[in-house]
Amino acid sequence: MMLFGKISWKFCSLKKLPWSYDSRPFWGWLNAVFNKYIMVDYECIRDVVPDRVASEWLLCCGAMVQSHGQDRWQKDYNHLPKSPLGKYKIQTIDATDSCIMNIGCDHLEGLQHLEKIQLSKCHYIEDSCLEKLGQFENLQKSILEMEITFCGNVTYKGIVALQHLRNLKQLLLHDLPGVKEKEKIVQVFETSLPSLNLKLDLK
Template identity: 60%
Template structure:
């Protein structure tokens, strides 16, 4: 006869199921809502996406970082323009990058310890026409899925003045990659910490 305790015991979760759940939830957070973008404007919608995914935003003219989703500033549509994004430890992924399309004032982006950032994300970032015009500083740190291909894609960010790269194990051909990037963007200050 089975003991009562064994009847109520939950079966063990299959390996990786917790990770799969978080991956699914993060994909939901990154789903683009085009109606929301039209309703509240690109900067507000992108702010909501970024904060929902754990990133921070700073608005033009403000020294402080916005980190509280519930504390997003209100006011006339289009009043708050995103100037900087700090995506440290966030779950932003390629799926949500459509939110970046309407941002016209972003000068600074930091991608640090972003497990979903990969080459396709950097390529998408560099193909965003507004970011090609506005982005001046980019930091990519400890993003394990970034390779030489992703770094080379950054050559389309023609106004990029400063690029900091650190702890990127996927970069295998450093010298060649950085030489090609420097040729494409001669005014770029490139700082590396890739040992």
Template identity: 60%
Template sequence: MIITRCLRPSFLAKPRLPPLSGCRQFWGWLNAVFNRVDYERIKDVGPDRAASEWLLRCGAKVRYEGFDKWQYDYNGLPTGPLGKYKIQAIDATESCIMSRGFDHLDGLEHLEELKLCQCIYIEDTCLERISKTDNLQKSLRRLEIISCGNVTDKGVISLHSLRNLEFLLLRDLPGIQKKEMILELLQKSIPPLQIELDLKD
């Protein structure tokens, strides 16, 4: 008896998926595009509207001064007179914001609360950028940094410039090694600051 095997023609073969690294590179490139700063757009619509568009494009939420509702739908951003809606709070949980987009924060004069949770692109340079932004040094009152694995001692130490910060939450940040030193430095730089640490050893 002769047994023959039917071979699947090559054009019907199951396509191979690209390697994971290539997929990561694609998403990294796309997220970098989302974070591109359009300075002409900032001039045309104002810093708060331009920053809102950036944040929602990257998957974050914003809340405006005088409002309780969070805005998360890019197409549902409110319209009205230029400069009417001022960003008071940002929730960047699981968003793709990265340092190259942080120039959007320069013109925000009413931002009091910022939450960075599970943001894979948040790193020390982002925290340093926040700390050096004049408007945020004056306005920022509450900052939460949770499960951002690229944050280290260096980035957290830079927060000592946020002289009006009232509350700082640091949780699940394996890159932080010098907890006691950081606590001492921040408390000395910003005496009224309440710090809550929940760091894994």
């Protein structure tokens, strides 16, 4: 049984519609409401089914998840396996073109098996979200790879917060117009994560 009930994919897809610069405030408001609609149940995240809670939030926001031992990606909230709820452990998140934002990132706190996150064209991802990811103890242990590309609201402050992901092995940063301090980033990660494979193409 779904924790949040059946969701209309047509509603989930609203964020995919073409939008002009003038309509940006409206879509920002709508996506913020949508992130809040999937309420953060901290008891479920800590003690019950953290991977299920995170999967439902991510898929509702347009992201995809892949679980350990599974070849295929989960893309549709309504097609998530109904049981057992605690069986599937998220290994990879592909949030390309999704509407995830900081107010919903608490859903990721309980994940213990997440190894890779891809954030591409995530217009609502800001430094506060990356800082939050760097603070979650479970993610500090599990995350091995991250890709952050075409995210215009990310700056140096958010990138260097990832140094707290102490097992991070690969970090790809590409086309981030808000990040200018390439040399400083290299210095930070050379000191904090000397074994990190850091790839920068910041434009």
